[in-house]
Amino acid sequence: MLQRAESPVALNGVEASRTFFAPCFADATTESLWVAHLDDQARCIHLVSYDGNEQAVDIPVRAIIGDAIRLDSAGILLAHNHPSGQAIPSRSDKVATRALMIAAEVIDLTLVDHLIFAGTDCASFRRMGLL
Template identity: 40%
Template sequence: MHPAPVLPRIADVSSAAALFADLRHAPAERAAVALLDPEWRLLAMLDFEGRRGSVSPSLRDIVRAALVQDAAALILAHNHPSGLPTPSAADLTFTRALARVAQPLGLVLADHLILTGLTTVSFRDLGIL
């Protein structure tokens, strides 16, 4: 029997962005959530399809999956096919709602990333989280 591989810790924006690299060039908006253990190692990934200009993951689905995986933290990411990395009002509202429902359950929203072809914007770096 082989020991389980030790996964790397997701310790910064670049390591988090690497998890979501496939979102960068998607033609429609997509979102994904990384579920992390207490040491911020990857447990599972969730993927959500959107439309050309929006994606609306279910808060309920995200929280349910996090609880099933016994996650301690999560990172949300989505792409902006327009190439403009600026968070929209809807992005800010969703991020705040997710953080608000996660916190009493012992889940940390570690970051929300917006990815374009060349740019990654971190809500944590912007001071939003």
């Protein structure tokens, strides 16, 4: 699902990003992925969501890269949830994020961060040294 961000919100840091994405997962019982496309000043210019199931959500690398090219994004910021209650990246989260990071680098697109929400907890790939 594609959604246009109504007003450009600056997502310049983990706390601003956490505040921005938290409502997306408030009552979620299944995993979902949200991708914020950013301009060169880290302002959200477009927001896209992808639905998963109770245990996983795919990171559609081709679709994300295609949108980034179409939107002329300077960066992307990912957020997804773990309804299980643990904000720890799974092996598949790490592998898919790495694949997206490599694809993004080819087109000079910055993968700013990947946040995982679980209840009130939020983990940042960047803070964990995974990006």
